Amino acid sequence: MNIDDLKFDEKGLIPAIVQDHKTKEVLMMAYMNRESLEKSLENKETYFFSRSRQSLWHKGETSGNVQHIKAIKYDCDGDTLLVEVEPEGPACHTGNNSCFYRDIINDYDENEERESILSNLYRRIESRKENPVTGSYTNYLFEKGLNKILKKIGEENAEIIIASKEDSKEEVVYEIADYIYHLMVLMVEKGINLNDVYKEISKRYYKTEEFREQHKKRKETK
Template sequence: MMVKLNAEGLIPVITQDAASHEVLTLAYMSKESIQKTLDEKQVWFYSRSRSKLWKKGESSGNEMNVKSIQADCDYDAILVQVEPTGPACHTGHISCFHNKIEDATISSSNEHNSSVIEELYATIQQRKKDMPSDSYTSKLFASGTDKIAQKVIEEAGETALAGVGKNKENTIGEISDLIYHLLVMMSNLDITPTDIWSELKNRSK
C-alpha cells in the first residue's frame, strides 16, 4: 500500500537510532525523497523552507544509514530506523529532542525564538569546519581569539552609541552585528547556545 502524502505532497518522518531506539529527528519527505532513501539507503528529506530535496549530512557529514523504513497504521507517517554517523541535530546534540518542557508556555508561530540563533550558530559552526576562503566568518576564525574578541568589543561600543543616539533602526542593526560576533566567539570557545540558555534560566530563578 502506498503512503499518504498531505496536501503539500509531503509526509512527516521520524528517524530513530536503530541501536539505542532514541528518537533523533522529525522532518518531511516527498515522493522523490522517499524513493532516493529507499534506493541509496541514506536518508533524504524535503526542505519546506528551501523547497528542495536534501540529503541528511550533506553539509555536516552527519549522515544517516538506513536500517529499516516503516509506515504507521494509517500510512500517513513514516519511521526510519537508522545508523547515524554523527549528531542528528544542527546544534550538535545527538537528538533534536533535547529541550525539556517544564510548563505549558506556548510560543505563537510568528514569534522569533531561539531557533533563529541556533540556525545562525549552526551556519557559523559549518564555516569553522569548512573554512571557505571567501567567507568573512572563516577569516575571523583564522585571525584568532584576540581578533574575534576585539571585534566583539567594537560591536558592543557601536551598539551602545546607537542606543545613546536613540535610533531604533540603527540600534537593531548594531545589536544584530553584536550577536553575530558573540556567536563567533562562542563557537571559537566551543560554547553552544544551549549553554547560554541554561545559564540564563539559572539566573531567572
C-alpha cells in the same frame, strides 16, 4: 522496526521526511529504497536513493553536512518514514538550514520563528567552522583566530554604546544584532552551545523566582 512491515511503492521506494531531532524543524524530504534504509540503519547516517541518477547517495558525502540518525519512525500506513537527525550543517544545497524555506501561505505566530532564529544562526556559524565556504566572513573570523574575534566583539560593544547615545532605535537594534552574531562566533570557537547559556540563565531566573516566593511567604507569616 521491521523493514518487512514497510510498504515500498512499485519502484521500490518510500518517502523519508527528515526532521531535526532537537528543534523538530522539517529539514528535507527524499526517497529511500531498501538498500539505502539498511545502510542508514547500519551506519546511523542518512542514505537516500536518487531517482534522477538511479543510485544511492550519502547525505553530506561531498558537502560534509552529514545527518546523524537519532530515530526512525514510520506512519500508520507504513508507507512514509520520519527520520529524526542531528545535522552537522544545512540540509539544503542552497545553504538554507531547511529545504522548506519558501512559503505559499504563512499564517502562523511569527514569535515561534523568532525563537528559533538564534538556533538556526548558531548552526549556520557552526557549519561554517566545520565546512569552510570560500569568501565567507564567518570563515574569515575563524581563520584569523580568537584575538580577531575578541577584537570584533569589543568593537561591536563600543558601537552599541555610541548608537545608544543617538536618537535612533533602529541603529541600536542593528548594532545589537551585530554584537549577538559575533558573540555566537566566539561561542562556537570556544565550544559553548546555546543550551549552556540557556541553562545558566534558567538557573539564575529560577533562583530569583524562588527567592521572591520565599520572601513573599515570610512576609505573609509575619
